[in-house]
Amino acid sequence: MSEIATLTRPATSRTEHVDVLIVGAGISGIGGAYHLTHQRPGTSYVVLESQDSFGGTWWTHKYPGIRSDSDLYTFGYRFKPWTGTPIATAEEIRKYMGEVIEENGLAPHIRYHHRIDHAAWSSKDNLWTIDATRTDTGEAVRFTTNFLWMCQGYYRHAEGYTPDWPGMERFKGRIVHPQSWPEDLDYTGKKVIVIGSGATAATVVPAMAPTAGHVTMLQRSPTYFRTGRNAIEIADELRALKIDESWIHEIVRRKILHDQAVFTRRTFDEPEVVRQELLNNVRSYLGPDYDVATHFTPGYRPWRQRLAFIPDGDLFQGIASGKASVVTDEIEHFDEAGIQLKSGKHLAADIIVTATGFHLNVLGDIAFEIDGKPLDFHETVTYRGMMFTGMPNMVWVFGYFRASWTLRADLVGDFVCRLLGHMESRGAKRVEVALRPEDKDMPLLPWIDPENFNPGYLMRGMHLLPKRGDKPEWQHNQDYWSEKDAFPAIDLDDAAFVYR
Known part of the structure; x- marks a missing residue:
């Protein structure tokens, strides 16, 4: 500027x-x-x-x-x-x-x-x-x-942020940023890699998983997520009582703000307790044998980065069903068929989605x-x-x-x-x-x-x-x-x- x-x-x-x-x-x-x-x-x-x-x-x-x-x-x-x-x-x-x-x-x-x-x-x-x-x-x-x-x-x-990884020009499939999603992209039955671990990746993965052949969420490091029903119990109760919607809006708004304030304070006052609560929530969807330590345990205190809400745990449901999976690794380079990782593993893909920010x-x-x-x-x-x-x-x-x-x-x-x-x-x-x-x-x-x-x-x-x-x-x-x-x-x- x-x-x-x-x-x-x-x-x-x-x-x-x-x-x-x-x-x-x-x-x-x-x-x-x-x-x-x-x-x-x-x-x-x-x-x-x-x-x-x-x-x-x-x-x-x-x-x-x-x-x-x-x-x-x-x-x-x-x-x-x-x-x-x-x-x-x-x-x-x-x-x-x-x-x-x-x-x-x-x-x-x-x-x-x-x-x-x-x-x-x-x-x-x-x-x-x-x-x-x-x-x-x-x-x-x-x-x-x-x-x-x-x-x-x-x-x-106008454009999202995509890192300049080596070999991107060699990839024979399509590379797409969520911010510039093409209308003609058909991912039916395709192998899809979604690079990223934030709210966008956590939205795209469960949305694509039912139709795609398989969706892999490739992340360099994990993110914290909160889950819950896509409903507010007190709002449903007040509507059943025929309470005016303007009253419901204000009451629910105040309750959510109060709960958020309490939760935010706890992330500073008792970060390890909150951390375990969030991870236990993930385990409740993925089971005791899933490697939560590697794939869903960030190295930072909760709320140091944005903490996205996953309604009804749909991201974790997609992983549990086998239609989606998570790989935590770093990218070595792209090649004609997908992505070579620094660990030596190779991920094959038809489509790569770079949910890497803005x-x-x-x-x-x-x-x-x-x-x-x-x-x-x-x-x-x-x-x-x-x-x-x-x-x-x-x-x-x-x-x-x-x-x-x-x-x-x-x-x-x-x-x-x-x-x-x-x-x-x-x-x-x-x-x-x-x-x-x-x-x-x-x-x-x-x-x-x-x-x-x-x-x-x-x-x-x-x-x-x-x-x-x-x-x-x-x-x-x-x-x-x-x-x-x-x-x-x-x-x-x-x-x-x-x-x-």
């Missing part, structure tokens, strides 16, 4: 001005549009989306079995009850989002096929100028806005400049993981690793609406965060402590992310249970906020 490429653009046909411009029509962007509509009536806004429909992840990812890996009572919005099973398919999530759009009249504000290329802030005009390209027509369009709300997520939708996306891969100077995002310091020093009139939604993303999207939505109202009451056209005198000697640290959370995509992209301080207000603490009280209590007249 330290350099901005020179852009050769066709003539812009028009410029449109709005009070707020939202980037992205995924779960965060649609939520932001809802909050603006209801909390700031009369505020003009648009949502720019590069894809041809809403949904973000749930639109771009089309691999077999795609589903949420957190429950929809908390991944869903707080303002719209979820009535389906807690772990939902992409289709079900998009239907839910579509209802939010329709019920709240958001559709006229969303502009699809709009890829943002450049964003420039002018202190002279107190405006952002956004240059975009219509991906369906090639037309250059320009917007100006008082406030920029970044809801584009945190990974690059590229971190920093501010939507948009070229930013502030008063004519290219932005080096890494040199900024974050205020609570959503505002950044030297970046006026801008908020970014970056969710939680150990709780549902949407929980923070709702909190940030409230904050943005309150901040806009506060600026209005002060007659301020501009707000940015700045280190206070008492913060000048504060140690500046990486975006997140790798001892706390260290997935590969984050470690690969840490050099792109802003710095954090060692004070609560100058970091994204990843703790919903403290932020749900801290966010409403943020003092907008604190010296950290500079208005002009």
